[in-house]
Amino acid sequence: MRTRSFVKLVAAVxxxxxxxxxxxxxxxxxxxxxxxxxxxxTLHPLSGANAGDGTQLENxxxxxxxxxxxxGGIKALGGAKLELDGGDTKxxxxxxxxxxQRLVGDGVVALVGTYQSAVSANVAAVAxxxxxxxxxxxxxxxxxxxxxxxxxxxxxxxxxxxxTTAAQYVKAxxxxxxxxxxxxxxxxxxxxxxxxxxQAFKAEAQKSGLQMGPEITYDAASVSDLTTxxxxxxxxGANVLVxxxxxxxxxLAAKAIQTxxxxxxxxxxxxxxxxxxxQFPTDxxxxxxxxxxxNYHFDDKSADAKAFSALYKTTYKDEAxxxxxxxxxxxxxxxxxxxxxxxxxxxKVRDAIAQTNLTPLTLSDGPIKFSDKGENxxxxxxxxxxxxxxxxxxxxxxxxxxxxxxxxxPGQ
Amino acid sequence: xxxxxxxxxxxxxxxxxxxxxxxxxxxxxxxTVLAAFAPALLPESSQTIAVRVLIFAIMAIGWNLxxxxxxxxxxxxxxxxxxxAYTDVYLLEHFGWSPWISLVVGAMLAALVAICIGYLAFRxxxxxxxxxxxxxxxxxxxxxxxxxxxxxxxxxGFHVPLLPDNSWSMLQFAAxxxxxxxxxxxxxxxxxxxxxxxxxxxxxxxxxxxxxxxDAADALGVNVMRVKLTTMALSxxxxxxxxxxxxxxxxxxxxxxxxxxAQSVQAIAPAVIGGVAxxxxxxxxxxxxxxxxxxxxxxxxxxxxxLEFLSGRGGxxxxxxxxxxxxxxxxxxxxxxxxxxxxWKRR
Numbered sequence: 230m231r232t233r234s235f236v237k238l239v240a241a242v243x244x245x246x247x248x249x250x251x252x253x254x255x256x257x258x259x260x261x262x263x264x265x266x267x268x269x270x271t272l273h274p275l276s277g278a279n280a281g282d283g284t285q286l287e288n289x290x291x292x293x294x295x296x297x298x299x300x301g302g303i304k305a306l307g308g309a310k311l312e313l314d315g316g317d318t319k320x321x322x323x324x325x326x327x328x329x330q331r332l333v334g335d336g337v338v339a340l341v342g343t344y345q346s347a348v349s350a351n352v353a354a355v356a357x358x359x360x361x362x363x364x365x366x367x368x369x370x371x372x373x374x375x376x377x378x379x380x381x382x383x384x385x386x387x388x389x390x391x392x393t394t395a396a397q398y399v400k401a402x403x404x405x406x407x408x409x410x411x412x413x414x415x416x417x418x419x420x421x422x423x424x425x426x427x428q429a430f431k432a433e434a435q436k437s438g439l440q441m442g443p444e445i446t447y448d449a450a451s452v453s454d455l456t457t458x459x460x461x462x463x464x465x466g467a468n469v470l471v472x473x474x475x476x477x478x479x480x481l482a483a484k485a486i487q488t489x490x491x492x493x494x495x496x497x498x499x500x501x502x503x504x505x506x507x508q509f510p511t512d513x514x515x516x517x518x519x520x521x522x523x524n525y526h527f528d529d530k531s532a533d534a535k536a537f538s539a540l541y542k543t544t545y546k547d548e549a550x551x552x553x554x555x556x557x558x559x560x561x562x563x564x565x566x567x568x569x570x571x572x573x574x575x576x577k578v579r580d581a582i583a584q585t586n587l588t589p590l591t592l593s594d595g596p597i598k599f600s601d602k603g604e605n606x607x608x609x610x611x612x613x614x615x616x617x618x619x620x621x622x623x624x625x626x627x628x629x630x631x632x633x634x635x636x637x638x639p640g641q
Numbered sequence: 642x643x644x645x646x647x648x649x650x651x652x653x654x655x656x657x658x659x660x661x662x663x664x665x666x667x668x669x670x671x672x673t674v675l676a677a678f679a680p681a682l683l684p685e686s687s688q689t690i691a692v693r694v695l696i697f698a699i700m701a702i703g704w705n706l707x708x709x710x711x712x713x714x715x716x717x718x719x720x721x722x723x724x725x726a727y728t729d730v731y732l733l734e735h736f737g738w739s740p741w742i743s744l745v746v747g748a749m750l751a752a753l754v755a756i757c758i759g760y761l762a763f764r765x766x767x768x769x770x771x772x773x774x775x776x777x778x779x780x781x782x783x784x785x786x787x788x789x790x791x792x793x794x795x796x797x798g799f800h801v802p803l804l805p806d807n808s809w810s811m812l813q814f815a816a817x818x819x820x821x822x823x824x825x826x827x828x829x830x831x832x833x834x835x836x837x838x839x840x841x842x843x844x845x846x847x848x849x850x851x852x853x854x855x856d857a858a859d860a861l862g863v864n865v866m867r868v869k870l871t872t873m874a875l876s877x878x879x880x881x882x883x884x885x886x887x888x889x890x891x892x893x894x895x896x897x898x899x900x901x902x903a904q905s906v907q908a909i910a911p912a913v914i915g916g917v918a919x920x921x922x923x924x925x926x927x928x929x930x931x932x933x934x935x936x937x938x939x940x941x942x943x944x945x946x947x948l949e950f951l952s953g954r955g956g957x958x959x960x961x962x963x964x965x966x967x968x969x970x971x972x973x974x975x976x977x978x979x980x981x982x983x984x985w986k987r988r
Contacts, residue, residue: 315942317938317941319934321898321903322891322893322895322898323693323887323891323898324934326689326891327689327690327693327935328938330686330688330689330816330817331686331689331935333686333816334684334685334686334817335686347798347893347895347897347898350800350893351891351892351893354800354801354803354892354893355816357803358803358815358816359816359817370797372797372800376800376802376803419788419789419796420788420796421795421796421797421798421895424795424796424797425797
């Protein structure tokens with residue numbers, strides 16, 4: 230009894246430890262029972278700079294596993310329970326690879342991960358060589374699935390789709406407001422993510438006759454102020470600024486825009502990590518008003534998505550980011566495939582995943598369906614706008630909750 | 642002739658070198674034979690760790706040659722590691738060249754770059770901290786160059802394309818194939834042999850002499866610049882081999898992995914912990930540091946009850962890393978091997 234109360238005390242201090250202990254307890258209890266246990270391996274950055282997002286994704290997987298188990302496990306396999314086998318990638322590809330290999334050695338039926346494209350690229354190769362299905366919850370880089378891998382699938386839209394749709398949406402809403410875009414300035418962080426989205430945007434913009442310039446890059450890891458960059462935007466005379474960055478630098482950009490006050494009709498994030506987050510209006514204050522972002526997003530009209538957000542909040546005392554829903558759906562995809570295959574044989578599970586037909590928690594053009602390359606072809610980047618202190622979906626109309634305000638006069 | 646208590650290999654130690662190289666060769670044979678059994682004894686899932694140990698060891702052997710024996714402290718060995726890795730993947734992707742050829746090309750390129758860096762640094766008489774900073778700056782420069790150069794795929798980096806079958810000529814095998822381990826082990830042994838015989842050669846002896854007293858060596862007619870550049874070039878070539886092997890094993894490189902600071906640290910840390918300017922130090926250090934992050938990750942995954950509060954917290958390996966470095970610096974300033982050697986001699 231004494232040790233137990235000690236454990237409880239410790240757990241109360243470090244919140245979340247209770248849940249972990251609970252999960253572990255439940256898991257080992259399950260494995261000692263009669264029902265078979267099926268392991269799902271996760272690979273997320275649980276330490277390092279991206280631990281915040283990694284934890285969100287990991288929590289999404291945990292909720293997914295719990296939901297499947299609570300509903301009776303995998304019925305086609307005699308009610309077999311799912312169990313989490315977690316791996317910490319630390320955000321580096323080589324740790325990701327050794328963790329992936331450890332999980333494969335542990336006998337996981339599928340892998341879920343990884344948040345960073347470089348890590349996912351490596352894990353995808355491991356999955357392919359070991360013939361274990363790999364479902365990517367968040368990882369945008371197009372190149373990962375350009376090698377013809379058979380065992381890798383991606384839930385979120387790839388980077389190029391963000392860039393392309395951002396260009397289309399900007400053109401559409403500005404035309405609808407009778408205030409067409411004349412010139413687009415682009416500000417992006419300098420790694421594969423920002424660069425990839427920029428290139429796709431530029432290609433689409435040129436196709437539809439939008440004038441581009443200037444292109445400004447920055448290092449997201451070290452940047453502490455973006456006023457010089459925004460001053461450059463102001464001097465260029467562009468009337469729309471498109472930004473692709475992570476959360477922290479997104480807030481910096483918003484603050485710089487408020488200081489410099491360039492004459493912009495709109496600031497549009499292309500897969501920006503900040504402008505569509507529930508925390509953004511709090512962190513950027515009035516500077517956040519009117520900001521657009523093209524990103525994947527919760528289906529605000531879906532009861533399941535609302536229930537997920539509420540459950541996440543009560544369980545983890547934090548607002549769920551959309552990534553958590555993608556991780557949750559990744560587990561559902563795997564569970565459905567196990568159900569369909571009626572087997573844990575990797576190649577059968579892989580074939581069943583390839584035929585997935587499942588309604589996601591995120592906005593989409595229909596149920597999750599994977600293309601031959603493994604891309605979720607129905608995933609839908611949508612346009613959100615911060616209105617009255619909260620980001621809401623404003624375009625396309627099929628998904629919109631409110632209508633876009635354009636010009637948005639950001640920073641004025 | 643009888644003053645043999647010198648810890649640094651001074652003139653008397655040179656006399657002992659013939660004897661000591663025989664002893665070193667015997668130790669090397671014993672270690673190699675023992676290491677050859679490792680894949681049979683280790684669980685399959687720890688193969689990656691074993692290969693990582695070997696990569697750490699090659700890098701540290703390279704670093705130790707230049708910074709330990711040569712006394713030119715480098716904080717930018719990522720530059721040479723990255724050149725090896727990028728040469729391999731670039732030639733593979735664009736020309737389909739075998740990694741074995743890229744290994745030679747990469748080593749030559751790395752040596753060339755090392756000579757350029759060294760020439761500029763010594764020409765302008767950069768020493769100690771300034772030299773270290775200069776090497777660091779060169780590695781960073783290469784990182785930024787790779788990041789912003791589209792013909793090496795910029796930030797995206799390269800993937801090694803997967804082959805359907807095992808191939809010795811393309812250095813690619815099934816995941817977890819023991820071949821990777823044996824190739825890595827062979828590379829480590831070759832690098833150790835090169836170090837041994839280089840230190841025994843005329844230039845090698847001059848290298849140590851220049852480190853111990855540059856002015857005296859110069860006065861005695863040693864061509865200081867040539868000796869330093871040769872040592873740097875050889876060190877860079879060895880480190881580039883680690884880069885090539887890394888790329889072939891992990892099948893992916895990008896500018897951060899290849900040229901990032903973490904890579905420079907991974908060349909230094911095993912050598913410092915194992916023992917700077919000792920033949921076996923880098924190997925011992927790599928054996929300790931290679932598995933460290935996986936061991937701590939394992940502890941954190943299923944912590945014993947008294948460590949329960951640690952579960953779910955990452956980064957313990959970094960903490961242990963730092964503690965190890967501090968303890969070694971305080972208690973064993975010559976590293977593990979260096980301290981044991983001193984203790985053995987004093988005994």
